[in-house]
Amino acid sequence: MAKTVLVTTTINGESTEFLCKPRESLLEILRDTLGMTGSKEGCNNGNCGACTVLIDGLPVDSCLVLGVEVEGVEITTIEGIADVGQLDPVQDCFLDGAALQCGICTPGFIVTARALLDKKPDADEQTIRFDLSGNLCRCTGYDKIVRAIQAVQESN
């Protein structure tokens, strides 16, 4: 059996330690080891974006990152987007704009959208569509997701 490794990282602002085997993905660590099931598994090979988290502010598919790779980085997951008792404006706009149906892709979209808006607050529609094209949604046809992100921009 491969050696278990102790990894120290920061998740949603909290210093976190976990033990992991070299073959375990960050998504497995989040969901199975740490019980943070907000990041969803849709394909487990980097094609759907449902497991998107931010590593040092950059959106990545957590199924494509190994647990051992996150030593010393800062991770933001869907669980860290809202403040206690206060949704993030992206979350509010998704709810007001009915930008979700089944909701399985929603955590990934919200995390990716948050990163986009932090980096490019004035992104036009084409930029929004380009930056979120790594997140698949099968229910909404994307229209209301784009509009929800635009609503966040308008509220700023």
Place this chain on the structure above:
Amino acid sequence: MSSGNGNYRVLGTRPRRHDGAEKVTGSAIYANDVQLPGLLTGFVLRSPHPHARIRSIDTSEAEATEGVFAVISGKDFPEVADKVADLGEGSVNLSYLSGNVMAKGKVLYKGHAVAAVAAVNIHVAEEAASKIKIDYEVLPSVTWVLDAMADDAPLLHENLFTDHMGEKDEKPSNTAVHMHFEKGNIEEGFAAADVIVEREFKTATVHQGYIEPHVSVADWTTSGRLKIWTATQGAFTARQQTAEVLQIPISDVVVTPCEIGGGFGGKIAVYLEPVTALLSKKSGRPVRISMTRAGVFEGTGPTPGSFMRVKIGATSDGKLVAGEAWLAYDAGAYPGGMIGPGCMCVFSCYDIEHAVVDGYDVCMNKPHTQAYRAPGATQVAFACEQVVDEIAEQLGICKLEIRQLNAAKEGMRRVDGPVYPRIGLVECLDAVAQSDHWKSPLEGENRGRGIAAGFWFGCGLKSSVSASVNHDGTVNLTEGSPDIGGTRTSIAMQLAEVLGIDTFDVIPQVVDTDSVGYTDVTGGSRVTFATGLAAYEAGLDLQRQMAGRAADLWECSADDISVVEGEFKGPDKSASFKELAQELFKDGEPLVARASVAPDCSTNGFAVHIADVEVDPETGKVTILRYTAIQDAGKAIHPSYVEGQMQGGAVQGIGWALNEEYFFNDNDTMDNASFLDYRMPTMLDVPMIDTIIVEVANPDHPYGVRGVGEPPIVPPPAAIANAISEATTTRFFELPMSPPKVWKGLSETS
């Protein structure tokens, strides 16, 4: 019943959904998020061959692997006799269902489940599965529908004899069923026609593509009762199928429907539930299986590929007078595909006096096909709507006008028998004419505009709810319909409307099969219609009970109390629902109502879509420039979620039209079982999808609701094909109209 489109307080507003906060913060519990003490992880081993006899399975090495708790294969499943079970939306032969859950004797497609392992984690389970030794005798295979119908085709089922409207053939065949519908006199019809267009069409096998894979958690360890948490469109249907496959009483099974990450018809049949159950029983631990994405593509869901021939005749003034259709649909590995609705829908949008439809349900070495949003209707619309367009071209008639001239209306009999009640196709076509999109000219080279219409029945089926009044006058609403797209809210809004309270004064909950009356699947566009109707009925019952109690309190006769917009009015006293509920809570029995309904009717939804495209002649790529979906919703309870259904269905249809297909190689195995290679639309592939909601009240619902989920996937491939034809003067008769095919088609024309 009263007609819809009245003045409403709640209906037609756009509140947030009740389960919204959980879904945007990641705290909603889907089946893959369920945690139980000692939970094991399972893995399903699948056949690498499209058709083979299983000579032997040796699981000994897998069982001996450290960390493995149980291994099962076909021999662990009980024999299930041939028996057809009604699953609400469609029926299934239980021996086929059992055989699909775990292969016995033969594998019928690549991806067919052959064994399963439960272990401490997924890595150990996968490793152990790789040690299972299966001796296969590979057999010839077939994956194209016309080849599968040939006399010399490899046979999947030696005991399958074609059923021609009740008469069985004597020689076994892959063709399970031949359906035949007719009305009028087809020879007379074509004889009266001035123009006749006949075309052949092919469509590829496509998948529903829900982002959440199939997941099941089973605990069959302690009490003797089997507990299942699963991603299903219908908990009661999952309970019934699981009990039948395992040959145990339904009452021994309780199914909790978790939040579900999309279904579109593909999460009605069970796959993993009986497997996790047996693994749990054998290991003595609860077991979860989450299907791999390749497993989802290769082992579940696809909806039929097809071969179709459609011929329509019209008089010189544009009146369609005769229609003939010959349809062959994939059933996949087992009989029971989508050919029935295909036959019923092919001419459903038009009043054609003389028509004949023949349909064939054909087995082949592909996964067993399942429903996908208006199952079977999108294929035939691709065919019929293009033929109608060509007739308009030959006669020099506007493509909207030919549809208006022939549109189905109240009183028209479909080829399969039913006569339409009040429907809204004419109003949808009028809305096209009035739309900014239709009125705006489309300019530029290689650009074209197409329209197409589509129909889906929308069903009623069975629903149950109970409503209990809290002492602050809010109401807990308990229901059995899994909420895939905001139906907790669209149902709660109907109860709130009856009672004269606010949307958020109703607290809806979707519960397990022990905790609410029988409820059919979330499917058939039925939930807002039928479960909404149950909520409405429960509201009326609460009002009756409360009026009776108020009469005692106010010392008058119950007949003297009227309820106006939720307000109780007596001879000299009145009270709102909330005031009265609080008052009545002080004394007497708690206020609880329940209602169960089984509306035996279709809600008859029609959609018309307009697509503007640009075709790149260099690459064959088709870009959607502008898209408008028009649909009769009867009454849009929550317009945002109605629009969402229209937009989502349209984009699924765009994917079907332009990119999605199962690629089968020369070995009849799928080459593209991933989201990278099975190319569903991304955000970058589509524009905004404009919507126009038409409201022609459904006479069978107190608020006029029609099912809205399914019609919007029907028109897109046809509308886009018609637009491509306008843009390039080349017609495409094969789906998907992907860049290589379009490029090739354009090269051949020029």
